[in-house]
Amino acid sequence: MKRNLEIKHLFLSHFDKPVTELKFSNLYELIVCVMLSAQCTDKRVNLITPELFKAYPSIKDLANARLNSLKSYIQSCSFFNNKATNLIKMAKAVCEDFGGEIPLNEKDLKSLAGVGQKTAHVVLIEWCGANFMAVDTHVFRVAHRLDLSKAKTPEATEEDLTRIFKDNLNYLHQAMVLFGRYTCKAKNPLCEQCFLAHLCKSKDKKA
Template sequence: MKRNLQIKELFLKNFDKPVTELKFKNLYELIVCVMLSAQCTDKRVNLITPNLFKAYPDIKSLANANLSSLKSYIQSCSFFNNKAQNLIKMAKAICENFNGEIPLNEKDLKSLAGVGQKTAHVVLIEWCGANFMAVDTHVFRVSHRLNLSKAKTPEATEEDLTRIFKDNLNYLHQAMVLFGRYTCKAKKPLCKECFLSHLCTSKDKEI
């Protein structure tokens, strides 16, 4: 469909090979950041992680972490109780089942506590440049406002976007995240500044 192709091209043109705003130095830090970022802002995660990674610099130290101590480092993060438990379980599983090496395939990543499809895809997108789409709240909102999907779940929305866009999914995912975060915001979207305004028929559109 011509309109969908235009949307894709404009995303790729306006966001030149975008990457996540999460700050990380290695694969271990990436997976922890992505797990913490679920239903939490990247900005908040970036405030938490410097001290967290000082205390737990690698997967082994995280696997051996004391739960209460770990919670104290991430308590300003949403759902920190669950996340702390999942981080330790995830690290233990990597040490026990994968010789301390974080797996880089979707099936093995999804076998880890606290790692669902979106988290697995974001890790593979950011670390490997994998041709995956991941649907967070921003991507979900943007894809529905642009009438790219009518699906009720993030997983089904991901299927729609993957079918429509086919390639460059890693860049398109991140472009849609940034677009949703700063332009096509949940409240008061910046429609007058939007490069997709002429292709948008959303009821949320502010003229």
């Protein structure tokens, strides 16, 4: 569909090979950051992680963490109780089942506690440049406002976007995240600044 190809082209041209705003220096830090970012802002995660990674600099250190101590480092993060439990379980599984090496395939990643499809895809997108789409709240909103999907779930929305765009999904995912975060915001979208305004018929559109 011509309109969808134009949307794809505009995303790729306005965002030049975009990457996540999460700050990490290795694969271990990346998976922790992505797990913490669920229903929490990247900005908040980036405030938490410097001290967290000082306390637990490796996957082995995290596997041996005491739950209450770990909670104290991430308590300003949403759902920190569940996340602390899952982080330790994830780290233990990596050490026990994968020889201390975080797996880089979707099936094994999803076997880890706290790692669903979106988290697995974001890790593979950011670390490997994998041709995956991941649907967070921003991507879900943008996809529906642009009438790229009418699906009710993130997983089904991901299927629609993957079918429509086919390639460059890693960059398109991050472009849609940034676009949703800064332009096509949930409240008060900046429609007058939007490079896709001429293609948008959303009821949320501001004339």
